[in-house]
Amino acid sequence: MTNLNENQLQFRQAMAHLAAAVNIVTTEGPHGKLGITVTAVCSVTDSPPTVLVCVNQRSAAHDIFQKNGNVAINVLAGEQSQLAQHFAGATEVPMEERFAWDIWDDDAKAPSLRDARVALVGRVSDTYSRGTHTVMFVEIDSIRTRNEAEALIYDSRDFHKVSQLTAV
Numbered sequence: 001m002t003n004l005n006e007n008q009l010q011f012r013q014a015m016a017h018l019a020a021a022v023n024i025v026t027t028e029g030p031h032g033k034l035g036i037t038v039t040a041v042c043s044v045t046d047s048p049p050t051v052l053v054c055v056n057q058r059s060a061a062h063d064i065f066q067k068n069g070n071v072a073i074n075v076l077a078g079e080q081s082q083l084a085q086h087f088a089g090a091t092e093v094p095m096e097e098r099f100a101w102d103i104w105d106d107d108a109k110a111p112s113l114r115d116a117r118v119a120l121v122g123r124v125s126d127t128y129s130r131g132t133h134t135v136m137f138v139e140i141d142s143i144r145t146r147n148e149a150e151a152l153i154y155d156s157r158d159f160h161k162v163s164q165l166t167a168v
Contacts, residue, residue, distance in 0.1 A: 019155035022076045024087045025053055026111040027061075029068030034095055035111060036061045037088035039154050040133075041073055049140040051120060054133045062134060066124060071138050072110035075118035078150030078161035083113075085159075108142070117149040 004012070026035035040054035051073060055062050065071060076084055083103075086093050105112040105119070112119040122140040129135075151162040 016157050017155065019153045019160075022081075022084045022152045022154050022159060023053075024074045024076060024083060024113065024116075025055075025065070026072045026074065027065050027068040027070055028110050029070055031067040032064045033099055033111065034061050034064055035074075035087045035098065037084045041075075044137060049122075049143070050125070051122075051138050051140065053136045053138060055136060056133055057129070058132065065136060066127065066134070068110075069124050070109040071122060071124060071136070072108055072112045073118075073120040073122075073138065074111075074113040074116040075120075076113075076152040077115060077117040077146065078152050078163075080113075080115070080152055081159040081161070084152065084154075112144070115146065115149075116144070117146050117151060119144040 020039035021041065023038050023041050024035050025038045025041070027033070036055070036059065038053060038055070042052050044050040044052050053071070053073065055065060085091055086098055099111060103113055103115065105114050108121045110121055112121055120140045121142045122138045124136045125139040126137040127134050150164070153160050153162055
């Protein structure tokens with residue numbers, strides 16, 4: 001592991017307290033089929049519908065996402081924390097086995113979870129590199145939502161189920 005300076009350590013600690021939705025970002029194509037757990041996903045614009053996804057350039061998935069071009073952003077529901085663990089590499093389950101489970105929509109251009117809170121499928125339209133990561137801009141072609149599902153967030157280095165809150 002690289003030695004981090006004090007500023008980097010403080011930044012990582014601060015980001016650990018930035019609660020974020022948990023996503024499994026997947027791709028499939030001539031360069032392979034894979035998925036990773038990601039919290040760095042953000043809407044960009046609705047015209048055309050576009051989100052950004054940040055992927056570490058040292059990740060084996062990085063080049064495969066860019067080369068395949070097809071991407072699904074599966075926003076996880078509250079009950080899907082174990083899936084997040086699998087795709088974060090925290091378990092010993094091989095990638096092929098993860099995609100053999102009967103939880104995927106076979107009609108999408110990239111693996112899309114049937115029970116995701118939100119499933120956004122699209123294509124990488126542009127990229128921007130900054131430091132250790134690449135920002136991938138994904139233009140969305142299809143959207144599926146499960147409105148009744150609770151949210152799953154990552155905060156303080158742990159997963160938390162969040163029920164829909166009443167507005168004040």
